[in-house]
Amino acid sequence: MSNPFFTYLQFNKVEQFNEATQVLIDAGIPYQSEDSHQFFDPSYLHNDATRDIRVLVQQNDFGKANTAFKKFYTDQLDKVDPTYFLFQFNKAELKSVISNPEEWGMFNCMLAEKLLNNLGEATPPGFLEEIEIEKLYQAKEAEKASPTLIIIGYLSLIILGIGGAIFGLYIVHTKKTLIDGSQFYRFDATSRNHGKIMLAIFTIILILLLLLFTNH
Numbered sequence: 001m002s003n004p005f006f007t008y009l010q011f012n013k014v015e016q017f018n019e020a021t022q023v024l025i026d027a028g029i030p031y032q033s034e035d036s037h038q039f040f041d042p043s044y045l046h047n048d049a050t051r052d053i054r055v056l057v058q059q060n061d062f063g064k065a066n067t068a069f070k071k072f073y074t075d076q077l078d079k080v081d082p083t084y085f086l087f088q089f090n091k092a093e094l095k096s097v098i099s100n101p102e103e104w105g106m107f108n109c110m111l112a113e114k115l116l117n118n119l120g121e122a123t124p125p126g127f128l129e130e131i132e133i134e135k136l137y138q139a140k141e142a143e144k145a146s147p148t149l150i151i152i153g154y155l156s157l158i159i160l161g162i163g164g165a166i167f168g169l170y171i172v173h174t175k176k177t178l179i180d181g182s183q184f185y186r187f188d189a190t191s192r193n194h195g196k197i198m199l200a201i202f203t204i205i206l207i208l209l210l211l212l213f214t215n216h
Contacts, residue, residue: 005056027068145191165202171195
């Protein structure tokens with residue numbers, strides 16, 4: 001059985017990508033990469049703002065990768081340039097960084113925790129791990145598809161036909177990969193039922209059209 005690769009990190013600078021992949025290489029973790037500039041005009045080559053470089057690892061290696069990066073970043077914390085933007089943050093802002101690891105990333109969270117400790121706001125042992133677990137639990141909750149998405153899906157069945165099927169497939173099958181490598185359906189059961197109905201309607205329309213044309 002194949003063990004597919006999923007997006008683990010995203011960058012827009014080659015230097016960051018090279019640093020991250022070296023950590024994975026040193027830890028013996030296989031990876032794959034995707035670069036958006038491979039699919040766009042070469043004139044955008046030096047525009048980092050539009051670049052999307054992804055590092056993909058296998059699902060069962062997410063935990064190992066997390067451990068490798070924690071060790072790597074721990075060794076880097078005492079070498080950070082004092083002009084780095086987090087050094088200008090106050091206590092409240094640093095706490096906000098720690099509370100949002102999915103937004104700020106592992107390194108910034110670890111540095112924010114260190115800076116808070118230096119300011120006399122020591123965090124309990126394992127605090128970052130508890131935040132990660134809490135965020136992971138929240139991320140597992142499926143979201144409800146917006147009414148707009150559902151309406152456009154049904155309208156697409158009437159206007160475009162195949163367009164409605166595409167919306168249905170998206171709602172039914174889209175998954176999200178969490179920081180531990182586990183995957184869950186993005187949309188809740190009610191939303192996915194709408195997607196299944198779209199697919200069922202499209203199938204019925206397709207069968208009727210085939211019958212209509214075969215009888216002529």
